[in-house]
Amino acid sequence: MRIGIIGLPLSGKTTLFEALTGSSPDDHKAGRQGPDIKVVKVMDERVTHLAEMYQPKKVTYAEMEYLDFAGIVKDGEKGEMDGAFLKSVGKIEAFVHVVRVFPESVFPHPLGGVDPLRDIERFHTDLILSDLSIIEKRLERLQKDLKRGLPVKEEISLLERCKDTLEEESFLNQLDLEETARQRLKGFDFLTMRPMIVALNVHESQLGTSEVDQLMEKIEKVYPFLSDGLFVVAGKIEMEIAQLSDEDAAVFLEDLGIKESAMNRLIHLCYRKLGRISFFTVGKDEVKAWTIPEGLPAVKAAGVIHSDFERGFIKAEVISYDDLMRVGGIPEARQKGLLRLEGKDYPVRDGDVITFRFNV
Ligand SMILES: Nc1nc2c(ncn2[C@@H]2O[C@H](COP(=O)(O)OP(=O)(O)OP(=O)(O)O)[C@@H](O)[C@H]2O)c(=O)[nH]1
Ligand SMILES: [Mg+2]
Secondary structure, three states, X not given: OEEEEEEOOOOOXXXXXXXXXXXXXXXXXXXXXXXXXXXXXXXXXXXXXXXXXXXXXXXXXXXXXXXXXXOOOOOOOOOOOOOHHHHHOOOOOEEEEXXXXXXXXXXXXXXXXXXXXXXXXXXXXXXXXXXXXXXXXXXXXXXXXXXXXXXXXXXXXXXXXXXXXXXOOOOHHXXXXXXXXXXXXXXXXXXXXXXXXXXXXXXXXXXXXXXXXHHHXXXXXXXXXXXXXXXXXXXXXXXXXXXXXXXXXXXXXXXXXXXXXXXXXXXXXXXXXXXXXXEEEOOOOEEEEEEEEOOOEHHHHHHHHOHHHHHOEEEEEEEEHHHHHXXXXXXXXXHOOOOEEEOOOOEOOOOEEEEEEEXX
């Protein structure tokens, strides 16, 4: 999964990036062009346990790719929204918008005082305007094409619908679209089409306070569609903790009353927001986690591994991770009748351990 970290300057994007990737400030190259990119393993303990069971030559965890962008202020000196930024967002699947909630530090807030709701509105407006300008340009063209008798009516009405949504200050990801319309819009790389997570970057002393609760309530009221995408994080301290060994990190997190690291919490949230699940393949050679959309038919899941698996698909032998762990192995599962034979259309579930039977 490829996740872009965006937001106003000095909101704590790089700090969160370091917390999510365990990288330290010196890892970043000075004078870089474009975003900083880092890939991290999704340390799913199910993979670890399967590897203990199979002792394979190779263990492959799923991966998350994070991109840390420079601060964006439209019309400001650091504005990246139009040029380089738009060019580099193509394959990003979701955005994490970092909003500063921590109080004044040595660095002043670029828009004056700390005001999270204003920042969210301001940033959303910029995203919306960016998508609107793409739509307006395209519509102009289409109107000319229409006059020349080209069959563009459908696209025009689709884009008009998008335009209305944006003018109501909503996001394109709120539109209920048919698959063909969705495909048609894909090529535009609209910013507001992607799931949006808002990371409220607080000071550790603000964790669990009514100040933060009230802020969340306010945000949910103004932006109902953000309610399942709000993420409270004490970026700076989590960044420091992410540099520690696992044991030390656990102690510090507990002291702070943080149940799970930002690194893990955000991974779960991204899977949920993007509707992704994991299935596993196991064997003496490799134990591997695969990330797919929820409910993908077995034949398509096979295709994620290899196109031959999809083309020559016969059956999928499926067992849930929990059942496999309980009985201790595939042969045992087979004996107990826990190994299911599923066909092409079987919707793959999170935690399925699958062996594909195919013939090409
Ligand atoms: N107190 C406090 N300071 C923070 C926190 N997060 C970031 N900062 C500080 O804010 C400053 C800016 O943080 P960065 O992470 O560099 O911000 P950024 O959004 O990447 O900034 P640009 O890339 O320049 O847009 C640094 O001095 C950080 O130490 C936080 O959670 N608490
Ligand atoms: Mg930065």
